[in-house]
Amino acid sequence: MPIDRDNRPLVRLIAVGRDFDVSRPWLNRVLEGAPRQLLRAVDGVSLEVQRGETLALVGESGCGKSTVARLIVGLYPASQGRIEFDGVDLASPGAFALRRRMQMIFQDPYASLNPRWRVRDIVAEPIRVLKLMASEREVAARVAELLQQVGLVADDGEKYPHEFSGGQRQRISIARALSGNPEFLVCDEPTSALDVSVQAQILNLMTDLQQRLGLTYLFISHNLAVVSHIADRVGVMYLGRLVETAAADDLFARPRHPYTRMLLDAIPDLEMTGKPRTPVAGEVPNPLDPPAGCAFHPRCPHANERCRSERPQAIASGSALVACHAVTEGRLQD
Amino acid sequence: MAVAPGWWRRAWDHDLAWSFRRSPVTIVATLLTLACFGGAAFAPWLAPHNPFDLATLNLGDAFAPPAWIEGGQPRFVLGTDDQGRDVLSTIMHGARISLGVGLAAVAFSALLGVSLGLLCGYVGGRLDAFVMRVADIQLSFPAILIALLVDGVARVALPRETHDSIAIPVLIFSIGISGWVQYARTVRGSTLVEKNREYVQAARVIGRGPVAIMVHHVLPNVMGPVLVIGTIHIGTAIITEATLSFLGVGLPPTQPSLGTLIRVGNDFLFSGEWWITVFPGLALIVLVLSVNLLGDWLRDALNPKLR
Structure with missing residues (x-):
């Protein structure tokens, strides 16, 4: 180095x-x-x-x-x-x-989360795509940790984006951006x-x-x-x-x-x-x-x-x- | 995954369920559709006779009128045809074939149309221009003409002895190929909107490939209208099949659909045996009407502007 x-x-x-x-x-x-x-x-x-x-x-x-x-x-x-x-x-x-x-956080919290996906899948997407973790249990634990890190609770992962306010959605966006360890x-x-x-x-x-x-x-x-x-x-x-x-x-x-x-x-x-x-x-x-x-x-x-x-x-x-x-x-x- | 408690409550309170309960026409249409589908699907077990079992047929029973008319027999509620087959049973077996062909043709149309629409909308460029011009050209022909054309080509191209055995796949293909344009156009339009939304860009930044984005991100968001088109298309597909069979290019009398039954029965209309053709015709009307009413309701219920 x-x-x-x-x-x-x-x-x-x-x-x-x-x-x-x-x-x-x-x-x-x-x-x-x-x-x-x-x-x-x-x-x-x-x-x-x-x-x-x-x-x-x-x-x-x-x-x-x-x-x-x-x-x-x-x-x-x-x-x-x-x-x-x-x-x-x-x-x-x-x-x-x-x-x-590198990751990106977008302007419109109402358009940047796929409305048909559960929050846990949205946040886990970079982990799965980049194959950062081997087992689904690890992924779930990491998603829960990320949600807590951005000020949400782990159970929020089961919900859909439309159940959240704009600020909460932006927190989800941040959690998704962070999940790839950028x-x-x-x-x-x-x-x-x-x-x-x-x-x-x-x-x-x-x-x-x-x-x-x-x-x-x-x-x-x-x-x-x-x-x-x-x-x-x-x-x-x-x-x-x-x-x-x-x-x-x-x-x-x-x-x-x-x-x-x-x-x-x-x-x-x-x-x-x-x-x-x-x-x-x-x-x-x-x-x-x-x-x-x-x-x-x-x-x-x-x-x-x-x-x-x-x-x-x-x-x-x-x-x-x-x-x-x-x-x-x-x-x-x- | 465990079903969340109160899912029944949630389903009952859902917008769709609410709009369903408020529409008596829809409830009747649903009951009729279920009756038609059930009667058709379980025809071999429900039908009072097996019209294709030659051993049980008796030419002496031929041309029996419906049971409530003088000379009718209680065994044959809707009368019998020229072969002595029970009309009610042939209708149930015929509806089975009609529905099967209709549903398969819709599935084929939808699969082809949705895939092409998704691809054209997402990729754009020359592929999009080419496929959409083909769609425009196809739209300038009536669907029945395209189905006739495909059917005719298949008859010429394939050996004669296979005609009867492959009649159903050929029919499904010819009806299906004439209906994909609507799906493709609708899906392409929605895809053009969805692909510029930020969640698609987010997926691209994450590193997802185009196919994964199309299938996992865009597709679930463009399927709503497809459901509506599909439901309405079932009625059209059944009608097209019946028309082809009526014209004699569809299914042979050995495996009659409703259309074939109507055509065969037509020969006896003027000699007074009206029930042979009228009852299959009524069955066709009820089936298509109830499916269409259901499709109309679904279209209105899913349209946020009409809520």
Whole structure:
């Protein structure tokens, strides 16, 4: 085992992109002369997730954060770039075994559990598929243990998903994800379908499990309050691109990218500090026809000629990585 | 697994049971269906005579009218046919064949349709386009025409002496092949919806293969409508079989189904022996009507929009 193992990121995305074919059907294209249309949902995203940390990806609806999650767990193949897990390219032939070390928790607790399966079978599925245990008795004991671990009781295994509330179902989802003994959990908005009080319970459960089991999380969310609660580092996405990556404290205290500032300014605060805010202006451009240069320039109060023509690269600014010409040129003050 | 206490209570309180109890038509239809199925299934034991046992037939009994008409005999409640066979017994044996062929054809249709629908919906692409275009083409022919075609081809292709012995399998195949489209379309539609649900994605992340996902995850969630189509299809399949037999391309008179009985009896209709054809016809109507009523009820009871 190499010595630098612990310094190596667990997951690494190198200039990953994903295109979706949103063309009209073949016959329409031929008859109407419409061209093929590709939608670039994720565009050149590079990021690293360190062992044991929680990296949150935030952004508006449709910015490609869920697509990043699905690319990592292999639900979609990447169109460009590569994804490494523990230093091995996930697209390589031997990477199938690596996929067992990651699991995913989904957004909608009402759709992510098969309504015709008993909870014990849902939770046991990864154990059975990965053949982690030899006998059914061991499987049953492990399922009971997992259910207790996520705050349910062992008898709940006999029930069907519709007998549970949203929060309980999300606990079942977590139990299922944990049953394959993963190191890395991709959580796609796991709390956005839940009540605020239940959200807190689920988040606490997740942090608790992370500490006990040494898990690494990629946490997708559009809720900045949730992110500030759970994340160690935060990546901000806009129109398929990663615009800023920084430590969570740093990002919330001192946002650099104009888009991050706009997002944070949109959070209402109870203290009425009266600080000047940049109001959220404009709308997200059509992703089929993204603006040239920096994707954010039509909405950015600091955009100039360079922003309209040249695409900014992610450049270190303090401890953060920011893709913004205004920040690199020092045009933007804190 | 031990049956949970109070399962009877739970079944009684179930939505379906509730809707069943509130519908007198359905209760009558169920009783009639059970009577038909029971009478057909246990015909060799229940029927008063064995119409196929030549030793017990007596041509002297031929053309006896039903028992309540003058000249009728109490031994032959519904009268006898030209061979002296008891009409009630031939109906019971005929219904046995009709039902058997109908059920087998529905099972074959459903198996073929559900498998193709599941595969097309889940895999998509060229396979889906191809199979669904075949389905469209087949839908532009009446089912009876397809059944006739398959039956005719089988008659030409297979040696003459085997015709009688393989008549039933050929009939099942020809009726079954004409009915798969409905199952395939329904299942494909539901599969398209289900395959994008998150539980399917979760199974993919776990590492399940496409076949396992189709069979274990998607199939249980698309079977509801199949049950309804299947029930209604039983009636149609029995009718198709009867039509084919009536036209003379179905079952031979040596193993008569209801359709064959109606055709044979038709020859005597104008000479006054109406009971030979009318009673098998009535039996067919009652059987198909009660199965269809049951299917209609099931469709409504399982449709959440009508609750």
